[in-house]
Amino acid sequence: AAVGLIIVAAGSGSRLGADVPKAFVPLAGVPLLGHALRGALACPDVVEIVVVAPAGWVDEADSVCRWARSQPRVASSSGPGIHTPGSPDSSSGPGLHSGEVSEAVDTGATRVEMRVVAGGAERGDSVAAGLAALSGEVGVVLVHDAARCLAPGSLFDRVVAAVQAGAPAVVPGLPVVDTIKEVDESGHVVGTPDRTRLRAVQTPQGFQRDVLERAHAVSSDATDDAGLVERLGERVLVVDGDALALKVTTPGDLETAARILAG
Ligand code: C5P
Numbered sequence: 668a669a670v671g672l673i674i675v676a677a678g679s680g681s682r683l684g685a686d687v688p689k690a691f692v693p694l695a696g697v698p699l700l701g702h703a704l705r706g707a708l709a710c711p712d713v714v715e716i717v718v719v720a721p722a723g724w725v726d727e728a729d730s731v732c733r734w735a736r737s738q739p740r741v742a743s744s745s746g747p748g749i750h751t752p753g754s755p756d757s758s759s760g761p762g763l764h765s766g767e768v769s770e771a772v773d774t775g776a777t778r779v780e781m782r783v784v785a786g787g788a789e790r791g792d793s794v795a796a797g798l799a800a801l802s803g804e805v806g807v808v809l810v811h812d813a814a815r816c817l818a819p820g821s822l823f824d825r826v827v828a829a830v831q832a833g834a835p836a837v838v839p840g841l842p843v844v845d846t847i848k849e850v851d852e853s854g855h856v857v858g859t860p861d862r863t864r865l866r867a868v869q870t871p872q873g874f875q876r877d878v879l880e881r882a883h884a885v886s887s888d889a890t891d892d893a894g895l896v897e898r899l900g901e902r903v904l905v906v907d908g909d910a911l912a913l914k915v916t917t918p919g920d921l922e923t924a925a926r927i928l929a930g
Contacts, residue, residue: 668806670827671715672707672871673797676700676728676813677786679721682916688721690728690813692921695928699915700728702816704735707871708779709743709820712827713809715780717800719793722785732781743820791887791895798883801876807831808879810892811871817924818871818912825906826873836896837873839908840866866905868893869912 676699680689690700700718707713720728784800786793794810801808807830809823822839829837843865849857872892874882882895889895893903915921 668831668876669714669804670710670712670807670809671717671801671805671876672713672809672811672823673717673719673794673801674700674703674707674811674813675719675786675790675793675797676703677719677721677793678790678814680814680916683918683921688724689915690720691724691731692915694816694915694921694924697734698731699816700813701731701735703811703813703818704732705738705741706816706818706820707811707823708735708738709741710823710827711743712831713779713823715802715805716782717797718781718783718813719786719797720783725783725785728783732783736779736781741820743824789888791883791889791892794892795883795887798880806876807873808876809871809873810879812914814914814916815870815912816915817927818869819909822869822909822912823871826871829904829906830873830875834873834904835875835878835901836893836903838868838891838893838903838905839871839912840868840905841908841910843867867908868905869908869914 676690678689680692683689683692685692691698694702707716718728718732782800784796786796807827809826811818826837826839843862846859846862847865848859851857868891874892874896878896878901879892882899885898886895897903911927913920913923915924
């Protein structure tokens with residue numbers, strides 16, 4: 668089935684303390700959304716991308732899409748833009764004329780259809796807006812946080828492969844290193860789940876389209892889409908996550924991401 672991708676980028680990112688929405692905060696001169704798009708475009712299965720931007724940032728998101736499309740496609744095994752790309756304002760990389768890169772190096776990414784729609788108040792509302800904007804061609808849907816801007820193409824590949832193999836829902840996850848406590852409202856511990864059975868889950872999360880649509884038809888209220896699918900009683904498979912798919916939330920996370928990019 669054709670794979671469509673929803674990138675949710677409509678959050679304010681108040682914990683980052685920037686004066687622009689989080690997806691537009693620059694990392695090595697490129698907005699987080701630009702990095703996220705490059706990782707996604709490294710996955711050859713993705714044929715359609717819907718970016719969900721804050722109302723008022725749709726045009727800006729559009730220009731980030733055009734920039735990402737103009738960049739050479741990253742090999743999906745080698746991680747995201749390790750070679751620091753040029754800024755979205757300059758339509759070409761250093762020493763190259765506009766168009767040269769995309770024609771000479773990158774033919775694949777140009778066949779990916781991209782559009783931008785405005786998001787909603789909560790993350791789930793933004794995913795629902797993205798879902799409504801997918802074309803009829805798409806049978807498998809990936810949902811990805813722009814904030815997980817360094818998720819490599821290989822992670823997209825892994826999630827897609829598991830959905831194409833028949834899983835209704837797939838999430839990448841990593842073992843947790845901390846012991847996790849469940850607490851009540853007064854801060855007292857209610858329980859300690861067995862750590863070996865816990866996973867910290869990431870995005871992209873992948874779904875058979877009808878499963879995700881049925882889940883969102885009930886409610887869009889959850890911190891991740893797999894949570895909605897679980898409520899339907901559908902099985903959700905966890906595949907190996909990737910440390911590169913960390914979510915940029917605080918200024919410290921942004922520094923970590925910058926260090927990773929610097930190699
Ligand atoms: O706020 P948080 O980091 O959990 O957001 C995860 C992702 O969801 C981010 O990429 C953010 O832009 C997106 N989001 C959204 N619409 C919202 C809230 C968050 O698209 N209303």
